[in-house]
Amino acid sequence: MTSAAAALPLDRSPLQRLSSALYLRPALLTFLLLTPPLLWLGVIYLGSLFTLLAHSFFALDEFSGVMVREFSLATWKEFFGNPANWDVVIRSALMAIAVTLAAALIAFPIAYYMVRYAGLRMKAVLYLGVMLPLWSSYLVRVYAWKLILAKEGIVSWFANTLHLGWLLDLVLDIPEIGGPSLSTSYLGTFIVFTYIWLPFMILPVVAALERVPGSVIEASGDLGAKPGQTFRKVILPLAFPGVVAGSIFTFSLTLGDYIIPSIIGKSVPFLGETVYRLQGTAGNVPMAAAFTVVPIVIMGIYLTLAKRLGAFDAL
Amino acid sequence: MRSNVKAGWGLKGAALAGMLFLHIPLLIILLYAFSIEEKSFVFPIPGFTTKWFAVAFEREDVRRALGLSIKVAAIATAMALVLGTLAAAAVWRSRFFGREAISLLLILPIALPGIITGIALRSAIGIAEIPFSTWTLVLGHATFCIVVVYNNVLARFRRTNRALIEASMDLGANGFQTLRYVVLPNIATALLAGGMLAFALSFDEVIVTTFTAGQQSTLPIWMLSELIRPRQRPVTNVVAVFVIAVTFVPIVLAFYLTRDTHDVAGSVK
Numbered sequence: 001m002t003s004a005a006a007a008l009p010l011d012r013s014p015l016q017r018l019s020s021a022l023y024l025r026p027a028l029l030t031f032l033l034l035t036p037p038l039l040w041l042g043v044i045y046l047g048s049l050f051t052l053l054a055h056s057f058f059a060l061d062e063f064s065g066v067m068v069r070e071f072s073l074a075t076w077k078e079f080f081g082n083p084a085n086w087d088v089v090i091r092s093a094l095m096a097i098a099v100t101l102a103a104a105l106i107a108f109p110i111a112y113y114m115v116r117y118a119g120l121r122m123k124a125v126l127y128l129g130v131m132l133p134l135w136s137s138y139l140v141r142v143y144a145w146k147l148i149l150a151k152e153g154i155v156s157w158f159a160n161t162l163h164l165g166w167l168l169d170l171v172l173d174i175p176e177i178g179g180p181s182l183s184t185s186y187l188g189t190f191i192v193f194t195y196i197w198l199p200f201m202i203l204p205v206v207a208a209l210e211r212v213p214g215s216v217i218e219a220s221g222d223l224g225a226k227p228g229q230t231f232r233k234v235i236l237p238l239a240f241p242g243v244v245a246g247s248i249f250t251f252s253l254t255l256g257d258y259i260i261p262s263i264i265g266k267s268v269p270f271l272g273e274t275v276y277r278l279q280g281t282a283g284n285v286p287m288a289a290a291f292t293v294v295p296i297v298i299m300g301i302y303l304t305l306a307k308r309l310g311a312f313d314a315l
Numbered sequence: 316m317r318s319n320v321k322a323g324w325g326l327k328g329a330a331l332a333g334m335l336f337l338h339i340p341l342l343i344i345l346l347y348a349f350s351i352e353e354k355s356f357v358f359p360i361p362g363f364t365t366k367w368f369a370v371a372f373e374r375e376d377v378r379r380a381l382g383l384s385i386k387v388a389a390i391a392t393a394m395a396l397v398l399g400t401l402a403a404a405a406v407w408r409s410r411f412f413g414r415e416a417i418s419l420l421l422i423l424p425i426a427l428p429g430i431i432t433g434i435a436l437r438s439a440i441g442i443a444e445i446p447f448s449t450w451t452l453v454l455g456h457a458t459f460c461i462v463v464v465y466n467n468v469l470a471r472f473r474r475t476n477r478a479l480i481e482a483s484m485d486l487g488a489n490g491f492q493t494l495r496y497v498v499l500p501n502i503a504t505a506l507l508a509g510g511m512l513a514f515a516l517s518f519d520e521v522i523v524t525t526f527t528a529g530q531q532s533t534l535p536i537w538m539l540s541e542l543i544r545p546r547q548r549p550v551t552n553v554v555a556v557f558v559i560a561v562t563f564v565p566i567v568l569a570f571y572l573t574r575d576t577h578d579v580a581g582s583v584k
Binding site: 015016018019020022023026027029030033034036037038040041042044045046047048049051052055106107109110112113114116117124126127128129130131132133135136137138139140141142143144145146147148154157195198199248252253255256257258259262263272275276279285288289292295296299 | 321322326327329330333334336337338340341343344347359397398399401402404405408409411417420421423424426427428429430431432434435436437438439442454457458461484489490491512515516519521522535538539542543551555558559562563566567570574
């Protein structure tokens with residue numbers, strides 16, 4: 001710092017004049033600061049996004065299978081006309097809802113313990129313990145579940161060792177969610193989704209719980225509420241926006257994922273897989289574009305509802 | 316709002332079970348990297364060996380994929396640092412029309428499902444007839460890394476006293492000197508934390524990457540192809556352990572760099 005101060009000349013070098021000019025025109029400086037990031041995101045990201053969405057108004061030529069770059073509603077007509085498409089959307093949405101509910105149920109006790117009971121040290125450990133899986137490799141974690149759920153994998157081993165093989169078979173025999181093994185059933189897909197997105201639910205709930213003022217909880221006790229009542233009537237409603245904030249992530253991420261269901265689960269397509277196949281092997285970009293509109297619309301509705309519930313303050 | 320009563324067993328058990336659920340799979344990966352069994356996922360593993368580590372690092376395809384991943388992550392992080400910091404500085408120092416929209420725009424690439432970002436970039440690359448290269452990968456990665464840097468730096472700016480900058484200017488420093496000697500030292504650890512998280516995010520990204528890679532193979536893409544068509548499972552296990560190790564270090568460092576502040580790095584991915 002001293003060298004910097006000593007090096008301050010009073011003459012007006014070009015650099016100094018530029019600096020003063022910028023200081024006197026804050027709007028210009030803001031503009032200069034914003035231009036590079038906005039250009040990047042506006043042109044590269046939004047540009048790509050709108051190009052893609054525009055593709056849904058093109059259609060494939062029925063005979064040659066080549067995309068015709070003319071405005072047409074044929075793709076949308078086909079999209080709404082085919083019940084198989086609806087199956088994909090409904091299946092994905094149901095999975096997203098199930099995963100969101102399960103994540104909320106598992107996340108809440110962790111978050112609640114972290115905020116209400118853990119000491120400073122314990123809290124840091126737990127915090128890091130949630131962040132490490134969140135940031136560590138997505139693929140590696142999916143892969144781990146393949147090892148766990150495989151037919152001769154860890155779950156089967158434990159079930160057989162503890163003589164609980166019958167229980168595992170019973171679970172796998174449940175129609176719809178069961179299957180030949182955990183790694184080829186809806187149940188397996190559901191477990192892995194829940195596992196992968198769980199940290200996204202824990203962190204917002206922790207943030208929301210931390211914002212519940214201690215005085216409010218004490219007041220509730222002073223006014224005669226039992227601990228259970230305080231939890232249900234005071235803490236839970238105040239923490240709910242955090243759960244909604246977390247659900248934005250768990251819901252959106254489940255809806256768009258195409259890797260988990262293709263590695264673990266039945267060979268029926270989910271939304272993300274369908275988009276991937278349509279633009280890849282099937283070469284039907286217009287239909288793929290139409291399919292991408294679905295999660296955008298669903299997320300738009302979801303975000304509007306979440307905003308009403310106050311989730312954005314909890315993010 | 317810490318309670319002065321001890322937690323009940325039910326709550327403790329549920330929290331512990333949840334944390335085990337989060338961590339056991341990672342430990343299992345670690346275990347399998349040392350397995351002598353080559354063909355299947357037999358549990359418990361029949362014996363321990365460290366030979367797969369040597370085998371994995373001899374493999375030319377693994378080394379090439381690793382090199383590309385590091386290169387892309389480094390360039391994408393550098394770009395994200397510049398762009399994210401500029402955006403954070405603009406949002407912090409002034410109010411302007413559409414300020415709220417900027418946060419939304421920045422967060423959009425990670426709030427929308429990755430497949431949408433990926434397929435959108437892919438179709439744009441196709442239309443512009445850009446050949447797939449390291450730069451098409453960087454294009455995608457920098458886009459979703461910006462928000463990580465932006466969040467970290469903005470959080471730091473919000474706790475920085477604006478008067479510091481005025482004081483620096485009053486004492487005769489020009490704008491560039493103020494930037495060099497006042498602003499940058501102030502946000503240095505936030506930049507470091509944001510940069511490391513961006514690196515970890517890019518190093519691990521697969522969903523957008525599959526669309527912008529063409530024939531190239533980053534480490535996650537290599538892993539994905541091994542997951543779908545396994546060739547030598549123990550090598551995959553070793554690479555998995557390596558990837559965990561590479562991403563753990565920056566996360567733990569970022570956590571400790573920003574821990575004493577109110578906004579801990581990484582709490583918004």
